Amino acid sequence: MALKHDWTKEEILEIYNKPLMELLYEAATIHREHHDPNTVQVSTLLSIKTGGCPEDCGYCPQAARYHTNLEGNDLMSVNQVKAQALRAREAGSSRVCMGAAWRNVKDGEEFDNVLEMVRTINKLDMEVCCTLGMITENQAQRLAEAGLYAYNHNLDTSEEYYKEVISTRGYEDRLKTIDNVRKTNVTVCSGGIIGMGESEEDRAGMLVALATLNPQPESVPINALVAVEGTPMAEQEPIPIWDMIRMVATTRIVMPETQVRLSAGRTQMSREGQAMCFFAGANSIFAGDKLLTTPNPDVNEDMEMFRLLGLNPQKAFEKKAQPESIEAANSKYQPKGEKPKWSRPGHQIERNLKAQEKARPKA
Numbered sequence: 001m002a003l004k005h006d007w008t009k010e011e012i013l014e015i016y017n018k019p020l021m022e023l024l025y026e027a028a029t030i031h032r033e034h035h036d037p038n039t040v041q042v043s044t045l046l047s048i049k050t051g052g053c054p055e056d057c058g059y060c061p062q063a064a065r066y067h068t069n070l071e072g073n074d075l076m077s078v079n080q081v082k083a084q085a086l087r088a089r090e091a092g093s094s095r096v097c098m099g100a101a102w103r104n105v106k107d108g109e110e111f112d113n114v115l116e117m118v119r120t121i122n123k124l125d126m127e128v129c130c131t132l133g134m135i136t137e138n139q140a141q142r143l144a145e146a147g148l149y150a151y152n153h154n155l156d157t158s159e160e161y162y163k164e165v166i167s168t169r170g171y172e173d174r175l176k177t178i179d180n181v182r183k184t185n186v187t188v189c190s191g192g193i194i195g196m197g198e199s200e201e202d203r204a205g206m207l208v209a210l211a212t213l214n215p216q217p218e219s220v221p222i223n224a225l226v227a228v229e230g231t232p233m234a235e236q237e238p239i240p241i242w243d244m245i246r247m248v249a250t251t252r253i254v255m256p257e258t259q260v261r262l263s264a265g266r267t268q269m270s271r272e273g274q275a276m277c278f279f280a281g282a283n284s285i286f287a288g289d290k291l292l293t294t295p296n297p298d299v300n301e302d303m304e305m306f307r308l309l310g311l312n313p314q315k316a317f318e319k320k321a322q323p324e325s326i327e328a329a330n331s332k333y334q335p336k337g338e339k340p341k342w343s344r345p346g347h348q349i350e351r352n353l354k355a356q357e358k359a360r361p362k363a
């Protein structure tokens with residue numbers, strides 16, 4: 001059956017608010033029609049450039065303007081990345097997702113190094129994902145040539161609520177970056193965060209934005225906010241597990257072929273809660289004791305959970321063939337040195353300003 005791409009907020013809210021047993025049954029049925037319910041894709045995150053970010057994302061411990069006791073780092077070396085990727089493969093991950101605390105990618109030595117990291121990991125026969133901020137079409141093409149499997153760029157929330165979270169960049173630039181990735185052979189990974197104080201309408205609004213993309217993203221991470229001391233969202237109450245289950249189930253129903261990732265926030269979830277998320281259609285997780293900068297469940301505990309639930313890790317390139325890595329010397333795409341005008345709305349967000357004020361040293 002052809003996938004539906006004209007979802008409305010009302011339709012999605014109706015699904016989200018169904019009696020739980022009906023919602024679970026519907027989501028699990030769709031899940032089985034499109035996926036093996038006992039297979040879960042396992043990714044490992046690697047923060048290749050940590051902290052010191054110029055953006056004001058209200059949830060993020062890596063934004064320089066908030067003081068979060070985070071130790072920042074320059075870009076890792078290709079050798080360090082290779083060693084970490086080998087560890088991840090050893091621990092059962094099929095994908096490495098490299099994150100950089102950048103607003104956008106700039107052509108130059110650092111990006112060239114990232115391209116080499118992509119080639120190196122792809123040659124280990126692992127899926128490679130990057131999340132580096134906004135990118136141009138030329139940069140997306142260069143990543144594709146290096147052998148990138150997926151690019152992560154989250155919409156994070158609805159277009160309306162985005163304005164309450166970030167003032168240094170606009171929603172349309174997120175969509176533009178996703179579109180730039182779409183023009184290449186690289187798969188799209190885009191999702192968001194719940195628990196930032198958004199309404200159910202905002203959750204549905206984000207799913208409308210994702211599900212009406214054509215094609216829909218190959219992977220959608222659903223993160224529960226990790227409330228970090230010093231960020232504007234430090235005081236946010238943790239979301240009830242039921243919200244995560246409903247969000248996962250709704251995502252599964254509106255994007256049947258997508259891999260839905262039960263992402264940040266698993267340290268707060270019981271095994272029973274996570275099991276319900278897998279039943280509701282989640283079929284991917286981040287493994288490893290660290291996300292980018294915050295804790296994640298212990299690998300052995302996750303292995304024990306997989307054993308208890310009879311889940312098996314998905315093999316690399318099961319959904320899409322391994323891309324070829326073209327060496328830098330044979331590259332068709334050269335850096336263009338473009339300076340795209342990514343937007344900077346610059347409106348005032350009360351809680352972001354307050355957190356910034358707190359971080360300022362007293363005179």
Ligand code: SAM
Pocket residue numbers: 059060061062099100101102103131132133134153154156192193223224225226227228264292
């Ligand atoms: N700087 C790049 C960007 O913003 O696109 C890439 C890295 S950024 C850390 C990637 C994603 O991590 C964000 O879009 C957000 O969804 C997620 N994230 C960051 N901090 C988080 C937190 N405290 N809780 C949950 N998810 C978070």
Ligand code: DTB
Pocket residue numbers: 045061097099131152154191192221222223226263264290291292293294295
């Ligand atoms: C995604 O959706 N979640 C990951 C990954 N994509 C890059 C990041 C979660 C970060 C959680 C906060 C931290 O560890 O810094």
Ligand code: SF4
Pocket residue numbers: 053054055056057060061062063100101102103133
């Ligand atoms: Fe920077 Fe990305 Fe964090 Fe925003 S989410 S502050 S862009 S690292």
